[in-house]
Amino acid sequence: MTVVSLDSVGGAKDSSEVAGASLFDDTPIGDLSDDQLRDRVVGYAGQLAAMTARFLQLLVAFDDRHGWSGEGIRSCAHWLSWRVGMSLRTAQDHVRVAHALAELPVLQEAFGQGRVTYSKVRALTRVATPDREQQLLNFALSATAEQVERLVKSMRDIDRGQGDGVTELIESSGRWEWKLDGSLRVSLRLSPLDGARFLAAVVRSEYERTRIAGDDDVPLNALHAPDENGEPKAPDAEAPDADLHEQRDLWRGVPTDIAPAVVAMADTLHTAVEIPETAPGAEILVHTHAKDWEDIDDQPIATDPHLDHGPVLADVEVEEASCAAVLREVRSNRKGAVLKYGRKRRVPTAALIRIVTMRDQGCAHPGCGRTRHLHVHHVVPWGQQGSTEPDNLILLCSTHHRALHRGEFGIKALGKQRFSFHRPSGSVIDIAPDTHAPGGWEPDQSIDPYAPAPVGGGRLKLGYATEVLYAIWALKADAADATEHTEEPIAA
Template sequence: MTDRVVGHATQIAALTARFLDLLRVFDERGVWTGAGIRSCAHWLSWKTGLSLRTAQDHLRIAHALTELPLLRAAFAQGRLSYSKVRAVTRVATPDRETELLTVAISATAAQVERVVRSIAHIDRAQDEYTAGRVDSSARWRWCDDGTLAVTMRLSPVDGARFLAGVVRSEYERTRTTGDPDVPIPTTTRDGDGEEVVVAAKPDLWRHVPANIADAVIVMADAARTAIAMPEFAPGAEIVIHTDSATDSSVDAHLDDGPPLTAAEVDAASCGGSTRTIGHAPRPTRGARRGVALTFGRKRRLPTHALLRVVFERDRGCRHPVCGRTRHLHAHHVRFWRDGGTTDPDNLIMLCSTHHQALHHGVFTIEARGNQQFSFHRPDGTLIDTAPTLAVTGNWLPNTTLHPTAITPIEPGPLDLAYTIEVLYGIWDHTPSRHPIAA
C-alpha cells in the first residue's frame, strides 16, 4: 500500500508538470478567448472547477518554469511535488536554479517553504534598501474560529501615523468610560480674553498601550460612523444576514463571515452604519432568495434599496466565468427601451467589462423568470455555469518514472540559518551564469 501511494504521488507530480506545459502553450496561443472571458485564469476556473486564485497560481508557475529548465525537468520526472515547485518559483531565477533545486530535492515541502520565505524576506529587505523606501502593506482573513486576523507592515511614517491614531483612540475610549487618569479638556481665557482649551490635569497622558485592540476598534467605529459614504456602498457598513424578517438574531452571520450570537448582533447594531438583511424562505427548491420590490415601468433607474437587493442576490458579476465583485453595473436584461421593467426579475449585476461586452454582442442574457437568468453565445448555445468534467483518453502510468522519485533525499532537520548563509554565499560570489548578450 505504501509503495502504491508514493508511486501515485510521483505520477501525479509528472502529470501536473505536463498539464502546466500544456497550459502555458494554451495561454500563449490565446485559445481561451471568447464569449466574454477576461483571462486564461478565468477560463481555467470556469472549465476545470479550479478557484480563480489556484488558476492564477498555475499560470504563474507554468510561465516561470520556461526560464527554469532544471526545475522543469525534475518536476516532469516526478522528483518535485507541485507544492515544492509552487514555493521555489516565487524566488527562483536562472542564476539561483541549481542550488534551489538541490534544496528542494533534499528537503520536505514544509522545509522548502521556510527556506523560500527567508529568501523572499532577505530579497525584499535588499530591494527596499536599494530603493530607499518601504511600501506599507496589510492583509486580513477570517480564521476558522470566527475571529479576524490582521497582519500589517507599515513604513516608518505610516507606522507613526497609525500609532498616533491609536493613542487618540485610546484616549477617547478611556475618556468615555470615566478613566480617572485621563485629563478632561476644559476652557479658560488668557490675558487677552481669548478662550483657550486646557487639560484639567497637566500631567502627560499614557503612551501607546501594549494591547492596541480596543483602540483600533474605536478607530474603526469612528471612521465607520463619521465618514460620509454613498448611499449604496457594499463593504463600508456592517452587514448582518438573518433567516427571519423580524428577529435579527435568528441564524445571524456576518456578510461573507462567521455566525453571530444574539449578543454580538446587539453589539454590532449599536453602530451607525449597520444593516440587517432578513431572508425569506426560497419560493421553490433551488431558486434564489425571493424579493418583493417591483417598480415596473414607472421607474428606469433602480432605487438604492433595490440595488442592495440585487447586489445581495448576485454577490458579484453574474457572468458564468467572472465572479468579479467590484465596479458592478445593474443591467436591464430586457432593455428599458424594449419594454423591460425595473425589478429583480429583469435586473442583473454585471462588471464593467462584461457589461460592455454584452452591448457589443459578445454574448446575450435571457431572463427566465423567478430571478433566474441564462447566458448564451451569439449562436444561441448555452454558456454553462459549471461544465461537467470528463476523463479524456486512456491514461496509463508513465513506467519510465522511478516509483519513489517524489520522496525527498534524506530530508532530516533543517538548519535554516546555515542553509540561507550557504545559498547567499554561493549567489553573492558566483558570476552570473546567464550573461546579457552584447
C-alpha cells in the same frame, strides 16, 4: 541540514523492490497491506507531479495563445475556474507557476520526472532564476515542502534587504492626456512611500474587485495562523516565527495589469463621495445624439456622443455609461447654448437593487461570482421598452458588463427571474460545464516509484542553508564577471 537516511525512519526503499509489483492494478484497497498502501500513495504522488508538470506546460501555451478568450472570459485563471472547476485563487497560482517554469528548464525537467512536487515548485518559483535554479533544486530534493517554504521566505527577506538605498528624495508627479484614439493616458512617477501607498491601494482594490461569495472581510489579525476553530489567533510573542508558514494568503500580490483595480478605486470614490448638484469635472457629462427637437432656431448640433471636453464615444460606450450608472445628458445648439442639462439619475431604485442583489449574490456570469463593483443591467434596454423589474434586471461585474455591451456574449430573460447566457453564435454558455477523466490513461512507467520522496533529510538549519546558497551564487557571479572581462578585446 543534517542528513538522515530515510531507510532508518521507515522512508524510501530501493525502487527495485517496488518495480516488480504493479502500483496501478485494480486490487481492492481493503486487500492491500500497509506497505502496499504506502508504496501506492508515493507512486501516485510521483505520477501526479509529472502530469501536473505537463498540465502547466500546456497551460502556458493555452494562455499565450489566448485560447480562453471570448464569451466574457476575462483571463486564463477565470477560464480555469469556470471550465475546470478550480477556485479562482488556485487557478491564478497555477497560471503564475506555469509561466515561471517556462523560464526554468532545470526545475521543469525535475518536475516532469516527478522528483519535486507542485507544492515545492510553487514555492521555488517565487525566488528561482535561471542562475539559481540548480542549487535550489538540489536543496528541494533533500527537503520537505515545509522546509522549502521556510527557505523561500528567508530568501525573499534577504533579497529585499540587498537593494541599493535611495540617494535623493523623489517628488511624486503625474500627467494625463486624452489620446487621438479616445483613450486616456495616465503617467505617474511616485516617491517610494507614495508608490507603496498606491500599490497597497491597488492590492486592496483588486481584492475587493475580484471577491467572490465565501471570501471573508479581512480581519485585523489575518496574517496569523487560524486556531483550531478556524479563527485568526494572536501571534505568539515567544515564538513569533513559528507559524509564518501557516499564514493565510487572503491578499494576492500586485496584479500585472493594474488598470481594472485603479478604475475600481475611481468607481468607489465616484459612488462614495457626495458632490454638489452641479460639479463639472467631478461627474460624467455625456453629450448625446439629438432627437425629437422641433424648434429650428434651437435645433441641437448633430454630433456624435462625446464626453464633455473629451473624445467621441461609441454607441456601446454610451449604452454602458447609461446602464445603471450616474451621468448627465447634455444637449447644445449650433451656437453653443445649452438646451438641456439633464438631471443626475441612477436606475433602478435602491429597493430594486436590494432585491436583485439578494437574488444574484454577485456577478451572474457563469464562473465569475464577483461580489464587488457590480452593475445592475437591463437585459432588454430601458430605451427599448425594457421594464425596470426583477424579471429584466441582472447583476454583472464591471468587466462582464463591458464585455456584454461589446457583444462578446448575450443574455436572454426567460421569465420568473431566470436568465440564460449565450455565445455570439447563439449557443448556451453552461453555468458549470461537466468534467470527466480521460479514457485510456496509462501511468508513465519511466517515473520512479519513489521519485517525490526526499533524498536524505533532517532538521533544517536555515541560516547555514542560506549562507551556503548565497555564497555559491556570489562565486558564480564573480566567475561570470571574470569570463566577461577576459573576452573583452584589448585596445591597441
